[in-house]
Structures are given as C-alpha cells and as structure tokens.
Amino acid sequence: MERVRPQAESLREQALGIIRDAITSGELAEDRIYSAAGLAKQLGISLSPVREAMMALVTEGTVEAVPNRGFRLVTITEADLEEIIAIRVLLAVPAARSLAEAGSEDIVGRNQRAGEDAASGSATKAVAVTRLRGLAEATVTAVEAGDYAEFYTQDRRFHEALLEHGLGGRAAAISLRLRDQSRLYRRQDQIGAIAEDSARELPKIVDLIESGNAAEAAELVTSNLYFFKRVPADADG
Structure with missing residues (x-):
C-alpha cells in the first residue's frame, strides 16, 4: 500500500x-x-x-x-497505557488552554521568539483552528465510513496538531512517541460506537478553543484521551 x-x-x-x-x-x-x-x-x-x-x-x-x-x-500492558495517557494529558491540557486563551499579542510574542514575522501573529490562532477543524472533520468522516485504521491515523494527526500549535514541536514529538506506544486499536472489536463518540468530540474541542473556553476545552481533551476507558471491562476477554 x-x-x-x-x-x-x-x-x-x-x-x-x-x-x-x-x-x-x-x-x-x-x-x-x-x-x-x-x-x-x-x-x-x-x-x-x-x-x-x-x-x-x-x-x-x-x-x-x-x-x-x-x-x-514492544508489548504494552494496561499499567503502561494508564501511565502513557496520564503523561499525554499533562501535555495536552496546557496546549488546549494555551490555544483557547491565546490573544494576538500573546501569539505575536511566541512567533517572534520562533523567528517568525510578527505580522502573522494575529492570524495564528485562526490558522490553528482551521487546521484542527479539518483534521477533526476527517476523523469523523473516517469513523462514519467504518474505516477505523483511518480514524486512528486522523485522530493521531489531530492531537499532533493540537500540541504543535498549543505548546510547540517538541511537546508534539513527545506526545506522539507516547501515542505510538499506546496502540489503542487492540480493542477495535468493540470500538465502533466508542470511536464514533470520540471522533465527534474533536469538532467540539475545536469549537471550545475557538470560543476561548479554556476550562471546558481542557476537560474535553482529557476525556477524549481516556476514551479507551469507555470500553466495557469484559472487552479484554
């Protein structure tokens, strides 16, 4: 392929x-x-x-x-998975808050430190929201089509973009390494409705970020990362 x-x-x-x-x-x-x-x-x-x-x-x-x-x-245990998600939450929550709370002055300062043109600062949040929304919609489209492989790929890219725009490339790289180790697809035999619920949360996260609702964005990002918890306990059988 x-x-x-x-x-x-x-x-x-x-x-x-x-x-x-x-x-x-x-x-x-x-x-x-x-x-x-x-x-x-x-x-x-x-x-x-x-x-x-x-x-x-x-x-x-x-x-x-x-x-x-x-x-x-490398085989990942349930204890490993819990630890991985806990660390990812520590990165994703401040990333979501940073984007939701960002104003043009804050973003201009961040861009100047990164060596970017200050004039692009006021558009940075809009660019981030546009990118995140596109990835969120692609994730929903994949899960509605029953393409769970594509769902996991687009979901991964959404969370990568969230970290990149909210905290930076290093944070995104750390989170992605952890994401690769978690391999949530192991539960895909019972993942259908749960994956659909998870995918539909992504556009809501983008809405909360765009509207500046940092607290609810952080809460929903946390819930989204822990979506594997929604699988019934006997799914491991």
Whole structure:
C-alpha cells in the first residue's frame, strides 16, 4: 500500500511517518517480527530509510530489535497505557488552554521568539483552528465510513496538531512517541460506537478553543484521551 508524505520531508522522515501511521492503525501487529526488507515492501517505501526509521523507533522504545530476525513492537500492558495517557494529558491540557486563551499579542510574542514575522501573529490562532477543524472533520468522516485504521491515523494527526500549535514541536514529538506506544486499536472489536463518540468530540474541542473556553476545552481533551476507558471491562476477554 503506497503512501504519500510531504515532499519537504527527508526519506527517513517520510518512512518514519508512514511506519508510525501503520503502527497507530494496527497494520503492524505486536505478535509479529518484521524484517526491514519486508516492511519496505509492505509499506511501499525504500529499504534504507525503513532501517533508519526502525532504529529510531527502537531508540524511542516503541520497537525492539530481534537479533538476526528484524523488529517487533514492544508489548504494552494496561499499567503502561494508564501511565502513557496520564503523561499525554499533562501535555495536552496546557496546549488546549494555551490555544483557547491565546490573544494576538500573546501569539505575536511566541512567533517572534520562533523567528517568525510578527505580522502573522494575529492570524495564528485562526490558522490553528482551521487546521484542527479539518483534521477533526476527517476523523469523523473516517469513523462514519467504518474505516477505523483511518480514524486512528486522523485522530493521531489531530492531537499532533493540537500540541504543535498549543505548546510547540517538541511537546508534539513527545506526545506522539507516547501515542505510538499506546496502540489503542487492540480493542477495535468493540470500538465502533466508542470511536464514533470520540471522533465527534474533536469538532467540539475545536469549537471550545475557538470560543476561548479554556476550562471546558481542557476537560474535553482529557476525556477524549481516556476514551479507551469507555470500553466495557469484559472487552479484554
């Protein structure tokens, strides 16, 4: 299955993005060992960038190397998942609050520190809201079509954008590494209605951010990150 990534990315970054999406969507399973060559063929990308990307994921703790065989995803326990989500909430809540509370002066200052033109500051929140709304709508569209792999991918991109605009690229990178390790798709046999509810929360989060309602935006972001808790207790069976 060939994928398209932004042209500005290096081959390694493209491969890493594609592999992250495959992990998020459940296309790569925890109980299999993957060779770099096999992954390159499966994902429709070049071998060398795949090797580099997989070694980067080993360093992050998402993947482990199996000597003379290849790579496999690190198994995540329920306790691991709880810890991962708790940390992601610590990042996502201030990101949502920052965006909701942002005024043009605050954003201008942030852009100037980042070396951007101050004149673009007043439009930054609008740009963020537009991007987030587009990703939120794509997530809803995917889940309504029953495409849960695409749902997980678009949901991941929504939360990446929220962190990027609210706190910055470093916070987004940390949260994404944790997201890749959580692999919520393991419960997809009972995820239908729950995924739909989760997806429909994203446009509401955008509305709250746009209207400046920081408290409710933070509360809904937290609930959204913990959506796996809505799965019945016997779903593990």
